[in-house]
Amino acid sequence: MPAERELEADVRRTLRMLLYSASGDAPVDARWRYLLAPGEGLLGGLTDPASLPNWLTEPDLDYLSGEFTRTGFRGGLNWYRNIDHRWEQTPFLNGAMLNQPALFIAGDADAVITMRRAAFDNLERTVPRLTRKVLLPGAGHWVQQERPQEVSRLLIEFVCAV
Numbered sequence: 001m002p003a004e005r006e007l008e009a010d011v012r013r014t015l016r017m018l019l020y021s022a023s024g025d026a027p028v029d030a031r032w033r034y035l036l037a038p039g040e041g042l043l044g045g046l047t048d049p050a051s052l053p054n055w056l057t058e059p060d061l062d063y064l065s066g067e068f069t070r071t072g073f074r075g076g077l078n079w080y081r082n083i084d085h086r087w088e089q090t091p092f093l094n095g096a097m098l099n100q101p102a103l104f105i106a107g108d109a110d111a112v113i114t115m116r117r118a119a120f121d122n123l124e125r126t127v128p129r130l131t132r133k134v135l136l137p138g139a140g141h142w143v144q145q146e147r148p149q150e151v152s153r154l155l156i157e158f159v160c161a162v
Contacts, residue, residue: 006041007073012065014073017046019061024109024140025053031140032111055145098127103158105151107139131158 007014021032026047033045052061104123106113113120113135124130134154139146 003042003077004073006043007077008068011068012061013048014043015064015068016052016061017043017048019056019142020049020053021046022111022141023053023055023146024107024138025055025146026140031109034111034115053146055142055148096126099129101129101131101158101162102127103131103154104133105143105154106135107141107143107146108135108137109140110143112141131161 018032020026021030026032026049030047030049036042036045052058104120104127106120120133120135123133132154136143136147136150144151
């Protein structure tokens with residue numbers, strides 16, 4: 001399939017670009033551009049960094065590259081390819097609430113927050129026991145890797161409070 005061929009042509013480069021471009025470390029003009037021009041491949045919306053961000057090491061990239069070389073990208077891509085079908089298979093979840101105590105943590109530079117801002121703004125409606133929602137300044141999609149101390153502190157505070 002075309003997406004797999006593109007992503008698997010150079011797995012290490014793909015991961016380096018994806019991890020960097022979806023992070024808060026990438027300058028705004030180098031961040032993941034999720035709206036692509038017709039015919040533009042998935043990597044067209046990503047930037048290849050001159051150096052890795054401080055939260056991503058060469059050994060990390062070695063490990064991830066080895067695993068994605070072994071397994072490929074098809075599983076992850078199929079999750080997105082079937083997004084509409086999953087909604088069709090779970091109509092019983094329409095309007096469901098998450099009733100457990102919850103904490104929501106994300107980076108303010110996460111493209112998913114940008115794409116789905118209304119969902120973030122309305123979390124209290126679907127998560128009535130939401131204790132707190134936090135957007136960490138300057139963090140992107142990989143918030144737990146980008147800001148491990150802050151995420152750990154928030155999780156410990158949450159667990160101690162519930």
